[in-house]
Amino acid sequence: MRIAHFSDLHFGTKTLDEADRCFGAAIDRAAELGAEAAVVSGDATDHALDLHSPAAARLVAQVRRLADHCPVLMLQGTYSHEPPGTLAVFRSLGGRHPVHVADRIGQVALLRDGHWRASPAWRFDAVPGDAAALFTCVPTVNKAVVAAACGAADAGQAVGDHVAQLLAGYAPIHREARRAGVPTVGVSHGTVFGCLSEHGVPMAGFDHEFTTGSLFSAHAQAFMLGHIHRHQSWSQRDDAGDQVVAYAGSIGRFHYGEEGDKGFLLWDVNANAARCRLEATPARRTVDIDFAGRPDLEVLRRVLAEQDVAGASVRVRWTVAVEDRDAVDRDSMRSLLKLAADTKLEGRVVSVARSRVEGISGMARIEDKVRAWAAVSQVSAPSMLGCLVSLRESTPEEIARSVLASCGP
Structure with a gap:
């Protein structure tokens, strides 16, 4: 199956021109290359949007255009960018093909007739007989819920542990799908330990959701990720076949200093292998x-x-x-x-920080304090003492006339 993988569209008030131009070009290219399904792996919006806003109108129009070409899966992204409920409107979007919104942990099968069938629980009991591909969806993890359950101090580590257990739990049904000749695809939104940010910074904290090991343990042939704006990938070959994990990166260049090309990933996935390549978009320089x-x-x-x-x-x-x-x-x-x-x-x-002079508060005469301060600040002590004499012996008017006279005509 050929799948177009878009991510981090970030439609918003300030990002509209870049997002709309790049996403529009990506949709055209995906259709030209014969994509049979499309995935948007989170952060379709940059912030909460009113439905009447230009950014919301353009995003809806572009997704509708994409759904006129192929079935679309949209994943819940970061809550600060994509508040819960933001994607609900896309369930009602008319198009030649349906749009599935994945805002809970679960699986969804793309059927041979082009429709989506969601699992009633966190996974199917068995692979649907008419499935053309099986998608496992792990939206953004709500760390606040984890913190409430196990304490804020342990929440970061707990998220990674629970996500790893969850992903390993999908391995049996993915193996079943592989035996049935059905391509398996994971879709999620979060940070992989050791990945590089769009500015080239390694993400090496202890509160990240994934490791490459936990992602490969799901035994999905392809794992499509969102959240990090830089395209990068990891691959592994074992008894589960050829597995590939990849970030599509952001659809456009939304910040200064971002490294690498911007675009979307074109995936070719079968029951035993996956491969992807980056298709560049006309992102700004x-x-x-x-x-x-x-x-x-x-x-x-x-x-x-x-x-x-x-x-x-x-x-x-x-x-x-x-x-x-x-x-x-x-x-x-x-x-x-x-x-x-x-x-x-x-x-x-x-701001210029001046060093305090040791012992200056114990000096009785102001002249001694000025000399000590001038030595530390590396300024001329005689000129400072001359100013001190002027302040003592001259009126403000006399000082002003002296300064103006020294400036010349």
């Missing part, structure tokens, strides 16, 4: 330009001359001391970046 201190416009010109930023999203970042924050010429930078599709200027202001 992002360019990062970093300055250790105040942005140098000449350096920025040279960087822009060396690389093409026309049509790209450009982010310029810098770090300056608090006294230099008003010296950054944002208008000139925007002018230099006028060919970019959009620009983001990020300045980080570092």
